[in-house]
Amino acid sequence: MDGEVILLDAYASMFGMRLRIALAEKGVKYEYREENLPKKSPFLFQMNPIHKKVPVLIHNGKPICESLIALQYIDEVWHDKNPLLPSDPYKRAQARLWADFVDQKVHILGRKIWSAKGEEQEAAKKEFIEALKVLEGELGEKPYFGGEEFGYVDVALIPFYSWFHAYETCGNFKIGTQCPKFVAWAKRCMQRESVSKSLADPEKVYDFVLILKKHFGVE
């Protein structure tokens, strides 16, 4: 019925969390396989030879790489249950735009917060908060980015909430006090079982960041 579904992932990967949430929302049974990052397995190289990154969704032996691409794939294949993208083309375009904003801004700036120092880090912290405020503006008074229903942008964004503790510790700043609306939205999402079961523990994320810093020779 669903076919064979394997998710090649890493516990702390915010991109992997997106797919865990989507598969849970759709009630899809799958096999979870953990990559021991930063070491990468031959299987990962085989499934994603070009980028060599997780997550990789493998459906009936065929790999789909890049989390937002796999997210859309999941939504199309299991379209009957809990659709994530709206049906109206204009609203779909807006959802894709905001998911792309998460990748361009939240992810890139977040990475600079834990890996940079001095001026670079300060600039990244400031721009990160600005990006969250832009997202707060887009959310407005809606319960979710998807409107009344939890949707594509919510799935794309909520995993980064599990990285806030790592960003705050590395950056020596507080995010929640500056973006209370964002935190309120995040807590609302966390009430969904698909989210609470899929998001990594923030302490474990921070431990992972320390491993990454050591691996890349970053203090």
Place this chain on the structure above:
Amino acid sequence: MEEAGGVKLFGFWVSPFAQRVKWALKLKGIQYEYIEEDKYNKSPLLLKLNPVYGKVPVLVHNGKPISESIIILEYIDEVWKQAPLLPQDPYERAQAHFWAKFAEEKVRQSVVEAMCSSGDEKQKAVKLAVEAFEEFEKELKRRGTKFFGGETIGFVDIVAGCISYQLPVHEEVGSLKILDSSKFPAISEWTRNFLNHPLINEGLPQKDQMFAYYSKRSKEIAYQKMSHKTSIVIREFTDVSCGISLFLPQHPYERANSRFWVRFAAEKVTCLHDVFDDY
């Protein structure tokens, strides 16, 4: 040409992103009004239509704006069903999205990086560009069709298509040679087939005008990168020449550590997008 309910395209003459949208509209036979924006003097209207990024292209359909070229292409394909750009099968669609993203991020951007950089950085960028071309060549050969989309032009062809007419200009401006036809026969043939299509070739910017534009643009980008690094070097120089350490620690090991950090931030962490996400 089909009269579609109010379609406007805000573009910039040399923008490869706007060109993608023009191609999609033409291939589907959609009539549209084109509005030229000046990249160096953007209109208040453009900034209102695209408040997040303030860039072209922006497609306005029935008064509603859509931005980001790849997202616009998906929108066009969903609204106008004729001459479909994406395949029907979900797995094939996912593959098309993957290769479109690859064409934009790994192929096009690496060529621009190679064009704008010098010395060691340029060598590294050329190496990355060639590797990206090798993957693209492999995939084209594997498919064995005239275009990525099959026998007709599709989504990946349109996204990758700017390479067909801009690569020779980038190579000339940057004194590069990436597309060696003996090394990349499939890409070379794909380029010829793509540019042979009358709707694709129609209205492309003039080569000499593109050369003049990218010569200037690549100097701008190089300068931006240099000022970013210069500000770091100036601080170090100031330190050393003033004989007191305002910015760097005293202990030699800590100084070396600091220098490592600065270079890491400058070289590894600065996202290419900051510099190259413009046309």
